[in-house]
Amino acid sequence: MTPAQAIRDAAIAAAVAFGLFVMLVGLRTDVGPEGGLILRQRWGQVALLCGIVFAGRLAITTLAGRRALQPSTAPGPWTARLQRAGKLLAPALLAVALVLPAIPGIGRYELDIGILVLTYIMLGWGLNIVVGLAGLLDLGYVAFYAIGAYSYALLAQYFGLSFWICLPLAGILAAFWGVLLGFPVLRLRGDYLAIVTLAFGEIIRVVLLNWTELTNGPNGISGIPRPSFFGLPFSMAGGEGTFAGFFGIEPSPSHRVIFLYYVIFALALLTNWVTLRLRRQPLGRAWEALREDEIACRALGINITTTKLTAFALGAMFGGFAGAFFATRQAFISPESFTFIESAIILAIVVLGGLGSQVGVAIAALVMIGGFEVFRGLDEWRMLVFGGAMVVIMVLRPRGLVGTRTPSIALGEKRAIGGDLVGEGRG
Amino acid sequence: MMPADEPPRVEEDGLTRKMTGDRRVHREMILEVANLTMRFGGLTAVSAVSFAASRGEITAVIGPNGAGKTTLFNCITGFYRPTGGAIRLHRANELPVDLHLLPGHRIARAGVARTFQNIRLFPGMTALENLLVAQHVKLMAATGFGIGAVLGLSRYPKAERQAVELARQWLSATNLLDRADDPAGALPYGAQRRLEIARAMCTEPALLCLDEPAAGLNPRESDELARLLLEIRGQGTSLLLIEHDMGVVMRISDRVVVLDHGKLIADAAPAAVQGDPKVIAAYLGEGDEDEEAEA
Known part of the structure; x- marks a missing residue:
């Protein structure tokens, strides 16, 4: 992605943010000094939020590339790593849950x-x-x-x-x-x-x-x-x-x-x-x-x-x-x-x-x-x-944190199945 | 080989076959369709069709598009309840079963398995899992309907080993053994077709119904399919297939049933059907019929 494209992309994100924040943040009703309602305008905050969105989007696209923002359900390289870690994670969570009342500082x-x-x-x-x-x-x-x-x-x-x-x-x-x-x-x-x-x-x-x-x-x-x-x-x-x-x-x-x-x-x-x-x-x-x-x-x-x-x-x-x-x-x-x-x-x-x-x-x-x-x-x-x-989470992992399915039985090694193949059920 | 107590009703129903004497061993029928009619509102998709499929044979149902083949098929496999007529399954040494009275899932249990025109595998499950789901009824009984197995009773592991063995047999028969642990949805099209047949065979049916098994296959895959179907017939399962690929139909079928506009127009050996003027008319659109020729 060229810098010009990245800036354009970030500008679009900032425009979306502006659309969202203009009413939510920009205008606020408050109780005035005489007890009536007054409309307070906070354009500074809106500008700040839009600026944050612009800079954040620009940083993400230039540092990680646009690809990093694509939604995915397939088991990517890091899901495979997570799965290997997950084999340890589940027993670790279980162990922590088991000894939780005995951990000092747990009241x-x-x-x-x-x-x-x-x-x-x-x-x-x-x-x-x-x-x-x-x-x-x-x-x-x-x-x-x-x-x-x-x-x-x-x-x-x-x-x-x-x-x-x-x-x-x-x-x-x-x-x-x-x-x-x-x-x-x-x-x-x-x-x-x-x-x-x-x-x-x-x-x-x-x-x-x-x-x-x-x-x-x-x-x-x-x-x-x-x-x-x-x-x-x-x-x-x-x-x-x-x-x-x-x-x-x-x-x-x-x-x-x-x-x-x-x-x-x-x-x-x-x-x-x-x-x-x-x-x-x-x-x-x-x-x-x-x-x-x-x-x-x-x-x-x-x-x-x-x-x-x-x-x-x-x-x-x-x-x-x-x-x-x-x-x-x-x-x-x-x-x-x-x-x-x-x-x-x-x-x-x-x-x-x-x-x-x-x-x-x-x-x-x-x-x-x-x-x-x-x-x-x-x-x-x-x-x-x-x-x-x-x-x-829904944007980046539409099928949830663990979007893959592990087969229930295998002749050889059990390999995770990508979420795009697994049905969601229609009731 | 023919049991002496073959029901004489077969002859009376006018369902006698016109085959030559040397094929008499296969004459017993497996499936009897009598006067089957299926109407959808004002449309009669299948009209008073009667034929019989013989045990240990491959019976093909052909006909132009819209002839009512798939409707007939859905009636036999319990997806439609026929408006009239009867469908009976005659398993060896058992009383005939009235398929048209059974609920959908009972038909598979009675011994009729099917595949679908548009493949219906379980795409998120592996090939092996697909074949194990096909053995659900048998395995479920071995688990004590789910309760025994949760408690870890010993009968289930053995049943599962046998089920995996059967699945392995069909995987190797369909040349899919190396893809056993891949999700069914990720297999190439031809492999999915074969897997669907393997899955149907894992229900250990007496009659296997195939809805256009050669659709979308290349000539080499069609040849493999024909070999597979002959192998299945060789193992004693009868087959009923709808097919458009005339090469496959003429090569492997023992008998061809031709439908046109919901009516049966021919029921004979492949060679005889090929020369039948009515069949040629139906396919080429002679006279008032203007069906598109295809095949």
Whole structure:
């Protein structure tokens, strides 16, 4: 690229930036000295921003060349390197997650973030089965999260069942609702499936909101029992029959947090283990085949309905587990926690991480949820930062961080398959 | 070799073959199409077509564009539900199966595999994975429908080894063994065609239906394809194919069925069909018919 071209390119970028910032930054309404609204003009800032864009674009094109800005899904040289590093990255992340509570300097706040991140990793992995492997766009995943949470809360409230009994029940109930929703809607494809799942998510929330006799409506359910350590409750009082008393240690509020951390860690690992195992087996391959070409699947004798239903039910089940965990961690739930934005965040994690990639989803959850908490100090600017980050990833890596697919089986060496060949599914 | 208890109904249906006595061993039929009619609204794409494909033979369906070949094919393989008539599969030593009553995925399980005119592989999966997906039904049963395998029960690894072995056999039969770990979407066109046939064969069908397998192949690839199809026939699978490449059709088919405007106009040995005035008229557009000649 000649310097003249580079300057022209940068000028276009600056013009686009001007178009964006002229209204957003250039004009601002403020409260004037007399108490009325006045229009403040900030052309200096606009000029500064356009200048930054111009200089940045010029620097990128001259230093890295225009090629560096092309979107790519194919495994390039650096993805191969990343993949080799990824083989180490996944165990390294796992090891860090395992010893996190023991790392000095990790306090209650950090562990709480860890629990939150792991919950979203688990939800991401659960949704990855439905969206990433089976290629069914589900915009109402939070419904199963809500069903799991309310299952535990209501079973504990009305029948006094413990967390460990309710956890599988919550999963089963969520899977049951997944199948119930799946039967009528899985014949729909693409956009229609997305709309119906979106509606399902809203229906569940609205029912929870309005069925006041059962769910206490918008006031939510409080006093949800905390989990016990194999029958030993965590109590600040200590003494006989509590966790601290049994092990003869000083009672501390961090015991429960650490325990909760390991519970969600184990649940997330279970999700990952089941997914990874199923991917290497006929069911998982059938899901991926379904995402690639539904008609060919039918011609090979695969029952499309039941295969889709298993994906839906399994994804819902893990959502239900996560929901039950959420209820016991918060000790309070209300329909507020299960709005559409939750579905959107989980879906964003899956899409940014790379459909079907377990490591990618984990990293995306870590960055999105963890980053969101860490940058709390930025106030409303963090939305801008995250919006920008998402745009950058989608421009440069349209198929997510890990856009490649690893074959489930190989005669020789397993080679990553470029994202441009892998289907996205049309529902 | 012919079982003594061959159903006499075959003769009564008027589906007797006009072949010479020396081919009697192959006379048993594998597929029976009786009075098949398919209408789309006011359009009758296939009208009262009856024929039978014999076991262990290659039956070709030919006809000008728009003659209803692909519609017929989609009825046989369960992609369309016929408006009228019957399609029956007669597997050796088994009761006939009414294909026209089965849901789509059951037809493959009954023993009918197909390929597509516009190739439908799983492009993001490797050639080997494509062939393993084809063995889904068998493998799924071995995993205890998904649950056993997650828990690590021992029956699955053996079943998978056998499945990989079968896949390897078909990969080498289709000359794709060195491309086994490449994504199907990255294979050259001819290789994709062969892989699709290999995938269909991995379902271990009694009848293999091929929709224009030679479309887009160069003469050398067509020859290879013809050899492959004869090899498949040699292994005891019957074939039904739609084809435009008359070279391939005349060389390998044992029997040719000709459709024109949804009606059956000829059903005979390749040599006889070539000389049939009605067939020539259909292809060359003699009389009132103005179909484009092609072939």
